[in-house]
Amino acid sequence: MNLIVANWKMNMLRAGARAYAEELGRRIGERELSVELSIAPPLTALDAVRDPRGRWSLAGQNVSSETEGAFTGEVSARQLADAGCRYVIVGHSERRRIFGEDGKVLAAKLAQVRSAGLTPIYCVGETQEERARNLSIATLTRQIETLAGDPPDRPLVLAYEPVWAIGTGNVATPGDCAAACRHLRSLLSNRRDLRLLYGGSVTPENAGAMQQSAGIDGFLIGGASLTVSSFAAIAGLA
Numbered sequence: 001m002n003l004i005v006a007n008w009k010m011n012m013l014r015a016g017a018r019a020y021a022e023e024l025g026r027r028i029g030e031r032e033l034s035v036e037l038s039i040a041p042p043l044t045a046l047d048a049v050r051d052p053r054g055r056w057s058l059a060g061q062n063v064s065s066e067t068e069g070a071f072t073g074e075v076s077a078r079q080l081a082d083a084g085c086r087y088v089i090v091g092h093s094e095r096r097r098i099f100g101e102d103g104k105v106l107a108a109k110l111a112q113v114r115s116a117g118l119t120p121i122y123c124v125g126e127t128q129e130e131r132a133r134n135l136s137i138a139t140l141t142r143q144i145e146t147l148a149g150d151p152p153d154r155p156l157v158l159a160y161e162p163v164w165a166i167g168t169g170n171v172a173t174p175g176d177c178a179a180a181c182r183h184l185r186s187l188l189s190n191r192r193d194l195r196l197l198y199g200g201s202v203t204p205e206n207a208g209a210m211q212q213s214a215g216i217d218g219f220l221i222g223g224a225s226l227t228v229s230s231f232a233a234i235a236g237l238a
């Protein structure tokens with residue numbers, strides 16, 4: 001089943017999150033969903049977004065590379081699991097670029113996520129500069145090497161998020177996305193349960209074409225996930 005993930009980043013207060021969850025619940029109503037939904041709110045809003053009926057799951061936006069202890073401001077994978085999360089985003093380009101997270105740190109985070117029984121949403125994608133220098137495939141290959149120690153028999157969600165497409169309005173063409181996804185799938189051909197998402201300026205207007213021709217299993221959505229109407233439209237709930 002396709003997976004549609006909302007990444008709210010550092011947006012939304014609890015009252016807004018509660019209103020969003022109520023409205024999303026109203027839109028879903030009693031219907032049987034044909035896609036799986038997950039929301040990655042700020043930690044402060046996890047409780048406000050939780051659906052008692054389980055129609056969407058919760059995801060963490062980030063996780064510590066450590067298990068527990070004196071790491072002020074960090075949140076462990078076990079704590080995210082305890083708070084009801086099913087997924088954790090690992091390696092988002094904002095974490096790589098702004099917070100300097102490299103392959104070693106991300107591999108440690110992936111191990112923490114697995115030991116807490118959660119599923120990672122591991123993000124990869126080339127920058128504009130790498131793209132201009134024809135290094136897209138090499139970048140993806142290097143970023144996939146971070147998964148070397150990740151058990152291949154466990155479910156994995158991989159998000160292809162070209163950095164130049166995130167929050168810019170420059171969505172990848174379905175052809176570009178399909179080429180990157182083919183490469184990623186070939187690198188991960190040993191995976192039994194792999195879902196490949198696309199992320200980067202997805203909107204209700206471009207989601208359909210992307211979904212049909214790019215061979216993806218859903219979306220990771222930033223900006224367009226902040227309003228329930230556009231998130232619901234991308235999920236086919238309009």
Ligand code: PEP
Pocket residue numbers: 007161165166167168199200201202220221222223224
């Ligand atoms: C993201 O940050 O993961 C993302 C895809 O953002 P946006 O949809 O705003 O480009």
